[in-house]
Amino acid sequence: MNFKMIHENYNVYDLKRSLEFYEKALGLKEKRRVTAPDGSFIIVYIGSELSDFEMELTWMRDMDRPYNLGDCEFHLAFETPDYDAAYQLHKQMGCICFENPEMGIYFIQDPDGYWLEIVPKR
Secondary structure, three states: OOOOOOEEEEEEOOHHHHHHHHHHHHOOEEEEEEEOOOOOEEEEEEEOOOOOOEEEEEEEOOOOOOOOOOOOOOEEEEEEOOHHHHHHHHHHHOOEEEEEOOOOEEEEEOOOOOEEEEEEOO
């Protein structure tokens, strides 16, 4: 039996802010969305033309506070062929939260506190 990863879900507190962040920081654009008939949730799938893997951003109308991510000991990794330019963009955005120069990687943090690893194409 074979399985293919297709998306990963992140619950977000401010959907507009998150969509703006992901487009600016990682070039991910909205591909489609699902809105509950009663308006209780909106699911937005974002991605790029480089992969068919998508991020699913879920906004819940009744969430009245930012999400508690615990120790945030999880992350999603993104590879880039222009690591130096990506680093400069993320530094300018002020979203770099951890750097590991020995490994040649760094992490950025989205508006909800999710960590995203940035790695160079090797």
